[in-house]
Amino acid sequence: MKHRLILAVWLTFVWLELWGDLSWANLLSGMLVAVLVVVLLGPKEPLGLRPRPIALVRFMAFFAQNLVIASLQVAREVLRPRPQLLPAVIAARISPTSRGLIAVIAAAISLTPGTLVIDITRSGSGTTLYIHVFDLDDRAALLASVARLERLAVAGLAPATTDGRSHKPERQP
Known part of the structure; x- marks a missing residue:
């Protein structure tokens, strides 16, 4: 769970960097995209x-x-x-x-x-x-x-x- 949270935070940061603008809309949309990516595409089991x-x-x-x-x-x-x-x-x-x-x-x-x-x-x-x-x-x-x-x-x-x-x-x- 901790790894998924770190990944979501990192993806949100990457999203903000790609947009190049720190706004509430970009932050919230970045968080939404990050959570969807982590939940839908994240590893099903830890790599160990x-x-x-x-x-x-x-x-x-x-x-x-x-x-x-x-x-x-x-x-x-x-x-x-x-x-x-x-x-x-x-x-x-x-x-x-x-x-x-x-x-x-x-x-x-x-x-x-x-x-x-x-x-x-x-x-x-x-x-x-x-x-x-x-x-x-x-x-x-x-x-x-x-x-x-x-x-x-x-x-x-x-x-x-x-x-x-x-x-x-x-x-x-």
Whole structure:
């Protein structure tokens, strides 16, 4: 409930900023729109993620780095007179079972130019992401990048335990 209230206040603030005029009409209409958005479109269940600021910055830096590199690679291929592409669909296993964490990882992959998560299969042992790749140069490198993205996402957005504290991910050698 607290999260919905914070979201409604934030949406009202965004509404006022978009209108650029602080008036009673804008404030009341912003509150009405915010409440409708939160009630009708808000998450039906909590995502159960606890952000960790320093680790989250590492995740965002890695994502931004991948974004720039992938953008340059796609631009290079598009501008080539005769691109030699090797499109592929690969399966990448990830261990998180939290819906929120899976969504963050899948979104980060899909937002990166040249990649798109086309299917997600969940099972008791983990989750498989089926990723369409614009040009697959090195399958092992792509899977390693997905694994690193997963580790950074888990560290930055640790799933909350049943007592409300963050679960600390295990360090991998």
